[in-house]
Amino acid sequence: MITTRAPGKLYIAGEYAVVEPGHPAVLMAVDRFLTVELTEAEGRGMVHSSRYGRGPLTWVREGESIVVDHSPFDYVTAAIAIMDKLRAERGLAPRYFDLRISSELDDPSGLKFGLGSSGAVTVASIDALNRFHGLELSTWQRFQLALLATISVSPKASGGDLAASTYGGWICYTAPDRSALLALLEGGSLAEVLDAPEWGICRIAPLGEPAGITMLVGWTGTPASTERLVDRVSRPEAEVSAQYARFLEDSREAVEELVAAWGTDPSAVLAVLRRCRRLLQGLGALRGSTIETAQLGALCDLAEAAGAAGKPSGAGGGDCGIVALPDAADAQEILSRWREVGILPLDLHVNPSETEGAPA
Ligand code: MEV
DSSP states (O other): OEEEEEEEEEEEEOTTGGGSTTOEEEEEEEEEEEEEEEEEESSSEEEEETTOTTSOEEEEEETTEEEESSSOOOHHHHHHHHHHHHHHHTTOOOOEEEEEEEESSBOTTSOBOOSOHHHHHHHHHHHHHHHHTTOOOOHHHHHHHHHHHHHHHOTTOOOHHHHHHHHOSEEEEEOOOHHHHHHHHHHSOHHHHHTOGGGGGOEEEEOOOOSSEEEEEEEOOOOOSSOOOHHHHHSOHHHHHHHHHHHHHHHHHHHHHHHHHTTTOHHHHHHHHHHHHHHHHHHHHHHTOOSSOHHHHHHHHHHHHTTOEEEEOTTOSSSEEEEEEETTSOHHHHHHHHHHTTOEEEOOOBOOOOOSSOOO
């Protein structure tokens, strides 16, 4: 049996802007994991996971395709398909296998915390198949394949979660142009796609520990599934796109300042994170969607009142908020106020980087 695991992630700054190629974000990998166990099988493969409520999913090869027995063409089947393409390209014999997926990223009672389980399951599955087929892929190649699998399901996903889950630690991430990669994927071999110059703007830089601050994480509830886009239709397109361009530039500037201050200047880190909160508020107003819900707003306000900085983490609309707390400040005070307003503190820490060598 082959066992792999991948950590979940949290965004620290730069969310939304990071979906635009070349715009940076900062993320942390967390010390909660999703685990994949792979065993060889005969004649067909299965995927066992608590997510497949109707029992295991069964897959077979038909020609060059992977065919699943019931609907969701999800991240696991995308990972199986891309790794099977690579296996075939390398001239290795097709073999069947079963995957068993278990996760600490969601609560056993069914609460989903938004810690990046789709990214983690993709990364852990790619890693398991890399070992099963003896492909000897580098960390960077495993990230690339996880991104290619992911964008075949969600073309707009930035891949920041995959970078955090693959590399671990604190990272600064910049996405490549995924639509260019998808176009390449349609025509060329995977070997060509993995070596293509289109990856050139993709950056994954380790940041090390932030100086003088502790990160607190609070879960504020399940995000609403539908976004309201009221404002978007009622504003002139040119005004929206000018403001969006401004948001992208402001976000880039903030993340660059954050990275520069990261290991040296806690008060600059706090100031930038407070600014990032306001940038996300502005983006929410521009799009007519609630990124900072009332609960996330309470989390941020309590942080700012205590001399810390708070902001939504990731897409917002619920899920987690993060608070950067100066080392001298009192975490207990904030945590007890959270409990009073129904915010669930999550005991999460950074999962240190386990990878060899420097990322790309
Ligand atoms: C969601 O976790 C973060 C976003 O930036 C989307 C993405 O990066 O794919 C909003």
